[in-house]
Amino acid sequence: MNSVLKLEKVSLDIKKDNILEDISVEMETGKIYGLIGRNGAGKTSILSLVASFRKPTKGTLTIDGVDPYENEKLMPKVDFLYEVDYSDEYDTAGKMFRMTKRYKVDFDMDYALELMEGFGAPVDKALHKMSKGQQAAVNAAIGLASGSQVTIFDEVTNGMDAPSREYFYRQVLAAKEKSSRIFILSTHIVSEMDYLFDEVIIVHHGRVTLQEPLDVLLERGFRVSGPEEKVAQFTAGKELLSTERLGPIRSDMVLGRLSEAELQEIDRLYLDISTVKLQDLFIRLTEDKEGVE
Numbered sequence: 001m002n003s004v005l006k007l008e009k010v011s012l013d014i015k016k017d018n019i020l021e022d023i024s025v026e027m028e029t030g031k032i033y034g035l036i037g038r039n040g041a042g043k044t045s046i047l048s049l050v051a052s053f054r055k056p057t058k059g060t061l062t063i064d065g066v067d068p069y070e071n072e073k074l075m076p077k078v079d080f081l082y083e084v085d086y087s088d089e090y091d092t093a094g095k096m097f098r099m100t101k102r103y104k105v106d107f108d109m110d111y112a113l114e115l116m117e118g119f120g121a122p123v124d125k126a127l128h129k130m131s132k133g134q135q136a137a138v139n140a141a142i143g144l145a146s147g148s149q150v151t152i153f154d155e156v157t158n159g160m161d162a163p164s165r166e167y168f169y170r171q172v173l174a175a176k177e178k179s180s181r182i183f184i185l186s187t188h189i190v191s192e193m194d195y196l197f198d199e200v201i202i203v204h205h206g207r208v209t210l211q212e213p214l215d216v217l218l219e220r221g222f223r224v225s226g227p228e229e230k231v232a233q234f235t236a237g238k239e240l241l242s243t244e245r246l247g248p249i250r251s252d253m254v255l256g257r258l259s260e261a262e263l264q265e266i267d268r269l270y271l272d273i274s275t276v277k278l279q280d281l282f283i284r285l286t287e288d289k290e291g292v293e
Ligand SMILES: Nc1ncnc2c1ncn2[C@@H]1O[C@H](COP(=O)(O)OP(=O)(O)OP(=O)(O)O)[C@@H](O)[C@H]1O
Pocket: 014, 017, 019, 037, 038, 039, 040, 041, 042, 043, 044, 045, 046, 188
């Protein structure tokens, strides 16, 4: 089933603090959304609204036009997975999966067990005895196997080693292909996950400053490389994000879109052109100085 998750002019106050202001985003089935922002930007606060842990102070949040808050039918269709303190959890992963299956009919037990095997994490060990990475694998497996309409992973790979993270990313992509779901991945470490995102949502100081398809966002900048003098000549007067040098070769990262005339100049100067990385743009777009919108 196709779904649309909409936040319209949403604000959140906690006591006297204004945590989120005027958030409007739209997400749809079949896509992975990267929710990125610096520490304290408001990512988890937005996600806690989507998961109905909190209610917006102002504005509306709907899934297919219906407010999920305290809605018994809709709430089980949203999963919010985050790093949990399992130090007092004596149940095993297997037992947690069985409990999850009871209130989530779509939970795929075989897939959950396959995932645990893929992560190399035990299903018959009490959670408090598991390592951080193994506990993270349990959360990841619950989210992936839930089959929920909206699945949120908030820094869920914390504690996982590199092969487990890589395995998780592949499974998220496979799950997206297999079924109609909305995945939201929240992180401030974007360098590893960027290729997963269909769309990127940047949160900065409690506001959503950008929602764009990844390919469109990456066109906001470019990297130009070649002999020092020629690169310097080409980028003079342009907004530079960074400059790197390797021997006689200089590589400048530039903010802005290339015009036809600039492309011709690049050809004429025999310079190399390539795309920028999301991580680099993210750093620039969340700097606290006069910047791009
Ligand atoms: N219960 C609360 N009471 C008061 N302020 C809060 C509460 N929870 C969060 N905040 C504040 O709201 C802001 C956003 O926090 P949030 O946890 O949403 O950020 P985040 O983007 O998820 O950060 P991080 O990447 O560090 O996890 C922060 O300034 C935080 O201090």
